[in-house]
Amino acid sequence: MSSIFSIAALLTGSALLLLAGGLHGLLLPLRGLSEGFSDSSLGLLGAGWAAGYMIGCLVVPVIVKRVGHTRSFGVLCSLAGITLLLNLLLMHPLAWIILRALSGFCFAGAAMIVESWLNERATSNTRGRIFGIYTMINLGATTVGQMLLTVGDPTGFVFFIIGSIIYSLALLPTALSTAASPAPLTQARLDPKKLWKNSPIAVVGIFLVGISNGAFGTLGAVYGRRIGLEVSDVAIMMSLALLSGALIQLPVGYASDRLDRRIVLIAMAMAAMALGFCLTLFGGINPVATIAMVAAFGGMIFSMQPVIVAHASDHAEPGEFLKTSGGLLLIYGIGTMVGPVAAAPLMTATSPSALFQITAAAHLTIIVFAVWRMTQRAAVDADERTDFVPSLATGRYNTPETSTMDPRYDEELEDQADSDDEAYHDPAVDEVRPEAPEADPDGLNADAGKKI
CATH class of the missing domain: 1.20.1250.20 (MFS general substrate transporter like domains)
Structure with missing residues (x-):
């Protein structure tokens, strides 16, 4: 329980993020149908989300390294909320496809940042339990977000506003947290x-x-x-x-x-x-x-x-x-x-x-x-x-950060494998050079422990 209490703020932020994401993801196709969007246009919404999500997994670690976890998370959550409101203002399939890609980018980055914080607070003894709790909370939040649509009409503007508000609320727990800044994000x-x-x-x-x-x-x-x-x-x-x-x-x-x-x-x-x-x-x-x-x-x-x-x-x-x-x-x-x-x-x-x-x-x-x-x-x-x-x-x-929370992940083995691949391995002769010095090629521990 002490482990759960220590990450309660982070879990709350993650739950709010997934709550807004569940609402957002189901709201758009339902509203698009009522606006007369073609099936092909609605299919491209999914492709746009996937493209933005993948780009976010690759690019956001670089952004976080430059400006920090807290600022990046705040920007991404705010931008996700703005994107949802723009969906309401710009009722056009092309605009929605572009905005959906932007939402995927923001969502991937925000999720990675929360997961990196959670992983920093986890130990080898608690990682499995934290991962399980995190998974169940996010699953429940996503389900609740989708079920919100049963209590209203998606053809209006209310759900767009509610979703944007929830995205904004998601940044508060981490913004007020005094937790130490974790190591740089993991890149896929x-x-x-x-x-x-x-x-x-x-x-x-x-x-x-x-x-x-x-x-x-x-x-x-x-x-x-x-x-x-x-x-x-x-x-x-x-x-x-x-x-x-x-x-x-x-x-x-x-x-x-x-x-x-x-x-x-x-x-x-x-x-x-x-x-x-x-x-x-x-x-x-x-x-x-x-x-x-x-x-x-x-x-x-x-x-x-x-x-x-x-x-x-x-x-x-x-x-x-x-x-x-x-x-x-x-x-x-x-x-x-x-x-x-x-x-x-x-x-x-x-x-x-x-x-x-x-x-x-x-x-x-x-x-x-x-x-x-x-x-x-x-x-x-x-x-x-x-x-x-x-x-x-x-x-x-x-996200790639989800893998670092997985109980099967062994940080020491991963670091050793990286060292063997990048510091010891010579592709020209394909042999191991025992005299090579130890290295931390990914800089995984370079910023660990720094205060926000």
Whole structure:
């Protein structure tokens, strides 16, 4: 409890940030539909968010290094609130796509800063508990943000103002905190060649899961409205999909720690395909049945990412967890850009259920590739696997800093691996030089302990 009390302000700021983000993310497609935006335009909102989010993960660490954590966090939260108000003032698809990219940038940076503070306060003994509490609080906040839309009309201006106010409130806990400034933010690094060598199924799988989750996360609300669901039903449907994705991770994690994770991934992809097929045939006939099927579908698709990360970690070298998870995060982000762009035109040309044709294509490819990979490489022994760790159900809000909070992250091993790669390794002769001095190439501890 003492660990929780010491980070209460940071958890509060994070919860408010995710509360506004959940409201913001569901409000835009619902309002866009009422304004007559095309499905393609709404799909590009998701692509814009993903692009901005990825850029934020790469650029914000540089900004924080120059002006500090507190100032950066305040600017990003304020800018996110301004962006939401501009969505209200500029009712045009092109303006919304640009603003959505800006929102993704701000959200990624703000989340990274909160997570870096939390990680600075965590110890090796408390990191797992703090990570679990942080995940559950953010999941609850996102759900509450979406459920707010059940109590009002998204065609007005109230929810835009409420969301902007919540973004502003999110900066107060950290602005008033006396906590020491943490180390510089972690930057994601993508090494496709090494990731592929480590685990081909992880690279292909995370990209395809990004396509599926990006399409559903962006256009799920559009599907709901197109088949005749009320706004309140759509909010409940998307919230239950998110919650089931968190709850199903418990049995999924238990199974993946005991079976070949690829078998678990195949089973989940098959279940998602079956549910998508049912939604294609029967979606919209009965609102309750449709919501139940979408909730089960969300449980499947939102639980795949942590299985893939765990599988990649099983094959990663000691000290490579941060590079592995960070690289997979960027590949996932690319997938979330592709998914809504591919699904939206198909929904316009055929029917709203075409959304599940795109997700089915992604899941079928996962199944085929995973089955083939099982013939090429044996499963890792159960006693040699890393532990499955649940993560935020959507995967949309993970950042490189999230990986440093993960219980599987070992700072000493990561630092040693970086030193071996950058200080000892000579690419010309590909040998180890024992006389090389110790180094801290990333400067991870350079600013630790400084007061704000």
